[in-house]
Amino acid sequence: MSCGAGARTEDAPASALSTRVDIALRGVRMTAPVRRTGGAGPSDDGHVTIGGLDAAVPMRADSPYLVREGRLTLDGADLGLDVTPVRRPAFYDLTTADGTPYEKVARLHGRDVLATTVVQTCVRYDPAERCRFCAIEESLTAGATLAVKTPAVLAEVAAAAVRLDGVRHVVMTTGTSAGTDRGARHLARCVRAVRAAVPGLPVQVQCEPPGDLATLGDLHRAGTSSIGLHVESLDDAVRRRWMPGKSRVPLADYWAAWAEAVRVFGRNQVSTYLLVGLGEDPDELVAGAQRLVDLGVYPFVVPFRPLAGTLAVDVDGAGAPSRELLEDVTRRVADVLRAGRMRGSDQMAGCAACGACSVLSQAGA
Numbered sequence: 001m002s003c004g005a006g007a008r009t010e011d012a013p014a015s016a017l018s019t020r021v022d023i024a025l026r027g028v029r030m031t032a033p034v035r036r037t038g039g040a041g042p043s044d045d046g047h048v049t050i051g052g053l054d055a056a057v058p059m060r061a062d063s064p065y066l067v068r069e070g071r072l073t074l075d076g077a078d079l080g081l082d083v084t085p086v087r088r089p090a091f092y093d094l095t096t097a098d099g100t101p102y103e104k105v106a107r108l109h110g111r112d113v114l115a116t117t118v119v120q121t122c123v124r125y126d127p128a129e130r131c132r133f134c135a136i137e138e139s140l141t142a143g144a145t146l147a148v149k150t151p152a153v154l155a156e157v158a159a160a161a162v163r164l165d166g167v168r169h170v171v172m173t174t175g176t177s178a179g180t181d182r183g184a185r186h187l188a189r190c191v192r193a194v195r196a197a198v199p200g201l202p203v204q205v206q207c208e209p210p211g212d213l214a215t216l217g218d219l220h221r222a223g224t225s226s227i228g229l230h231v232e233s234l235d236d237a238v239r240r241r242w243m244p245g246k247s248r249v250p251l252a253d254y255w256a257a258w259a260e261a262v263r264v265f266g267r268n269q270v271s272t273y274l275l276v277g278l279g280e281d282p283d284e285l286v287a288g289a290q291r292l293v294d295l296g297v298y299p300f301v302v303p304f305r306p307l308a309g310t311l312a313v314d315v316d317g318a319g320a321p322s323r324e325l326l327e328d329v330t331r332r333v334a335d336v337l338r339a340g341r342m343r344g345s346d347q348m349a350g351c352a353a354c355g356a357c358s359v360l361s362q363a364g365a
């Protein structure tokens with residue numbers, strides 16, 4: 001095993017992981033200039049580093065964790081961890097020729113990730129169909145983003161983010177389109193444009209499994225480095241309850257797409273989110289993670305977070321998972337990943353490479 005994240009697990013005190021788990025759920029009392037307040041997926045966080053690792057954590061006035069003079073404290077006690085907010089990037093101050101703020105095109109995540117949702121609408125957004133943890137169209141309704149980002153404008157913003165702020169990789173996700181490609185073709189056009197503007201900048205795309213798996217090869221040829229095909233749960237009953245529209249894509253389609261993606265992109269350049277707290281049996285979740293690792297797919301384990309504007313919160317009143325559950329699953333999946341010699345930091349681009357939304361990096365995976 002080489003240095004870096006692999007060494008952290010053995011060295012880190014057990015309490016560091018427990019603290020990071022607790023912070024992921026209860027947040028910290030501080031302000032951070034780089035925040036994600038909505039959009040696709042399950043997050044609503046401020047971006048900081050904790051003990052040198054990227055972390056996207058809730059900013060909550062009621063958190064028992066207070067950041068004072070850059071140190072994490074609990075009930076006045078210094079917990080031995082530095083917490084540093086990610087600084088506001090300079091590219092946020094720029095606008096396109098037609099006056100669109102760059103910030104509406106793409107956002108900084110962590111210290112060095114440029115993240116964008118290339119199509120901010122989803123064919124599954126009808127309340128009877130949509131994923132209950134998702135708020136992809138809420139930021140569009142609030143005027144915080146554009147419905148569609150063109151390849152040209154993404155290339156312009158990416159070039160500026162690299163030049164001014166040292167961005168090192170890009171995450172492009174998309175709402176699902178009505179076409180059989182489920183949005184992958186527009187992603188490919190966007191990747192090609194960004195790579196032409198900034199040769200060598202790694203890009204991860206995130207989409208549903210395309211109807212024609214040859215599309216994965218098209219994405220790779222466009223210059224995509226890594227891909228996330230996000231299932232969120234491997235339990236069909238959970239999928240039907242939380243993701244009524246998306247659950248109609250059979251799990252078999254995901255396994256076929258993951259296998260083909262690993263063939264095209266390589267082992268550990270493919271990932272999927274697994275959300276903790278949707279009601280999936282933890283043993284089955286960990287067994288599913290083992291199957292994914294065996295195939296070469298990184299299971300990016302992330303806590304479900306209640307996010308205002310989602311059906312999960314506004315209708316269901318769903319809450320976050322318990323600390324015990326999140327820590328148990330994170331530890332066990334981290335063990336599986338280490339045994340399979342897979343680290344998120346070995347992905348060229350994307351969420352596993354960033355790691356901020358998961359506690360896996362704190363667990364050395």
Ligand code: SF4
Pocket residue numbers: 043056109110113115171350351352354355356357358
């Ligand atoms: S893990 Fe993904 S969604 Fe979370 S901050 Fe990093 S790039 Fe953004």
